[in-house]
Amino acid sequence: MRAAPLLIPDTDRDQLEKWVRSTTAKAGLVQRARIVLLAADGVAHAEIARRFSISRQTVINWRARYEESGVDGLFDEDRSGRPRTLDRDKLISVTLTPPPKKYGVTHWSSRLLADHLGIGYGTVARVWRGHCHVVERGKLGESAR
Numbered sequence: 001m002r003a004a005p006l007l008i009p010d011t012d013r014d015q016l017e018k019w020v021r022s023t024t025a026k027a028g029l030v031q032r033a034r035i036v037l038l039a040a041d042g043v044a045h046a047e048i049a050r051r052f053s054i055s056r057q058t059v060i061n062w063r064a065r066y067e068e069s070g071v072d073g074l075f076d077e078d079r080s081g082r083p084r085t086l087d088r089d090k091l092i093s094v095t096l097t098p099p100p101k102k103y104g105v106t107h108w109s110s111r112l113l114a115d116h117l118g119i120g121y122g123t124v125a126r127v128w129r130g131h132c133h134v135v136e137r138g139k140l141g142e143s144a145r
Contacts, residue, residue: 005042006063013040015071032074036057036066091117091127 008016016033019025031052038048039059049056094115099105103112110128114121121135 002044003039003063006039006066007034008036008040008066012071013037023024023126026076028076032062032066035062037075039063039066085125086119086127088127088131091119095128096098 016037019030019033020037022030028044035048035052038051039045045056045059045063048059062074094117095108099108099112101117103116105112108116110124111121114124117124
């Protein structure tokens with residue numbers, strides 16, 4: 001049995017097509033947008049599943065999430081597990097202050113700061129990289145999340 005084409009408003013179609021064309025949107029969100037657009041064009045669930053190498057049930061689930069919540073339903077839901085506890089603002093403020101004299105250096109390295117704060121140096125580098133992108137865009141006062 002073939003499912004009826006999904007009815008989507010023009011504003012939603014514009015947003016979904018924008019995500020599909022985007023080079024910066026998350027891959028999962030782009031795939032979900034494509035699933036919904038194909039469902040709206042009347043393509044069968046099995047054909048959509050074949051095109052994306054996913055299960056037919058996945059197509060049905062994303063279609064149902066769209067029908068229930070619109071484009072907002074296509075975003076990832078919060079994951080289970082321990083919430084993040086890193087205070088990015090504290091990390092940046094410590095970065096901007098000179099290291100203690102006991103370290104014998106004038107500037108922080110990602111490894112030295114990570115050891116000082118008791119976190120991974122990859123985390124420090126990731127926060128620094130995100131902060132640099134925010135500064136480059138002229139949004140110094142906003143968070144890099």
